[in-house]
Amino acid sequence: MTPIPSLDFETQLERERSRVLGFLRKLSGSADDAEDALQECYARAWRSRESFDATRGSFAAWLTRIAYRSYLDHRKARKRDASVDVHAIDDENAPFAASAVAAQRDAPSALESSEELERYLAILSEAERAALLYFHRDGLSIAEIAARLAMPAGTIKSHLHRARSRIRSFESEGESR
Amino acid sequence: MTAPHDDNKAEDSKASAELRSAHAPLWTRVQRLLDEREDPLDDYSVREYLDAHPEALEAFATWRARLRAVECTPRPTQTKQRAQPTLRLSMLAAAALAGCALGALGVALGGPLYFGGTPAPSDASLGATPELSPMPEFSDGARVRSSSASVIRLRRGQTRAHIAIEGTLVRTHIDFARDDGRHSARPAGRGEARGTWSPRVRASVAHLRTVAKSKDLNED
Numbered sequence: 001m002t003p004i005p006s007l008d009f010e011t012q013l014e015r016e017r018s019r020v021l022g023f024l025r026k027l028s029g030s031a032d033d034a035e036d037a038l039q040e041c042y043a044r045a046w047r048s049r050e051s052f053d054a055t056r057g058s059f060a061a062w063l064t065r066i067a068y069r070s071y072l073d074h075r076k077a078r079k080r081d082a083s084v085d086v087h088a089i090d091d092e093n094a095p096f097a098a099s100a101v102a103a104q105r106d107a108p109s110a111l112e113s114s115e116e117l118e119r120y121l122a123i124l125s126e127a128e129r130a131a132l133l134y135f136h137r138d139g140l141s142i143a144e145i146a147a148r149l150a151m152p153a154g155t156i157k158s159h160l161h162r163a164r165s166r167i168r169s170f171e172s173e174g175e176s177r
Numbered sequence: 178m179t180a181p182h183d184d185n186k187a188e189d190s191k192a193s194a195e196l197r198s199a200h201a202p203l204w205t206r207v208q209r210l211l212d213e214r215e216d217p218l219d220d221y222s223v224r225e226y227l228d229a230h231p232e233a234l235e236a237f238a239t240w241r242a243r244l245r246a247v248e249c250t251p252r253p254t255q256t257k258q259r260a261q262p263t264l265r266l267s268m269l270a271a272a273a274l275a276g277c278a279l280g281a282l283g284v285a286l287g288g289p290l291y292f293g294g295t296p297a298p299s300d301a302s303l304g305a306t307p308e309l310s311p312m313p314e315f316s317d318g319a320r321v322r323s324s325s326a327s328v329i330r331l332r333r334g335q336t337r338a339h340i341a342i343e344g345t346l347v348r349t350h351i352d353f354a355r356d357d358g359r360h361s362a363r364p365a366g367r368g369e370a371r372g373t374w375s376p377r378v379r380a381s382v383a384h385l386r387t388v389a390k391s392k393d394l395n396e397d
Contacts, residue, residue: 026242065231
């Protein structure tokens with residue numbers, strides 16, 4: 001195993017930065033969480049740079065896995081700290097205002113433009129789109145959707161699964177363009 | 178004869194198809210978890226699979242982001258008002274706040290109290306059942322359909338409550354705690370990514386602060 005010289009390693013890290021940040025934003029749905037996880041990821045990558053073995057996979061894959069693990073740890077820590085003092089929020093100039101703005105900014109996460117969203121919703125059949133939106137946007141249960149669309153619950157589930165799969169596939173097609 | 182560009186495209190499509198089928202167990206598992214409104218990353222088998230197959234990470238993250246975007250898709254009546262994103266947020270927050278207010282009332286009065294559904298057995302020692310205002314109505318046909326607060330008194334000054342709000346647009350679960358005058362809250366339950374403070378949860382928790390100021394909530 002031949003480790004990458006430090007200088008090259010730094011260069012490679014820098015080259016990967018925006019891709020890894022994009023990956024973390026998609027994974028977390030939050031710009032702030034992605035930044036935090038990125039910092040941790042790069043610190044870990046630097047500490048374990050000796051362990052990178054080019055014969056076992058690409059640098060990008062190695063770094064993506066570290067980013068993924070860093071995000072999971074960050075997420076775990078966030079869960080522990082998820083409880084907040086009610087009195088610490090809601091003042092006009094308290095974190096609530098800023099965090100609500102941040103949450104709103106992150107809600108679609110600037111990850112998917114509305115045009116792109118419309119594009120991949122457009123590839124779905126009417127029934128698939130209805131099932132997907134009722135379930136994910138409106139929070140209806142499969143039974144409620146079945147009642148609303150007058151279809152058996154099993155059919156709704158099939159539409160929902162197909163809609164999700166096609167959305168995933170659409171991304172793959174998009175990447176291949 | 179096909180052009181080189183077409184050849185590349187065909188190769189890419191083939192590779193994509195192979196990637197998809199190669200990770201079929203992952204996608205099947207994720208579909209099932211999504212059906213149950215569980216966060217796939219809370220599932221050990223999904224986490225382990227992704228760790229062992231980092232080549233699936235990008236596709237997984239992209240899929241996750243796309244589904245998250247679907248959750249934020251404006252309802253049809255607001256599609257024409259794309260320039261007013263706060264309108265939708267306000268409506269979500271309003272629905273959550275109204276439901277939360279009802280749920281918090283249950284906290285204040287020592288519940289459990291159920292609104293809009295089958296009445297829960299009442300405990301006479303906890304006081305009279307309050308007069309409830311009608312379910313609030315919102316524009317676009319959205320309304321809070323039901324709200325419940327399950328309250329557990331651990332000891333004097335220490336209370337735990339689970340507030341659940343079911344609405345046309347929102348489904349929010351909040352765990353509420355009172356410890357000797359200190360109130361805390363956190364998102365909980367299915368349908369809300371645990372540890373994630375969505376705008377509606379933030380709005381609901383912010384509202385709890387107002388409720389927490391009330392004299393009733395600070396008395397046993």
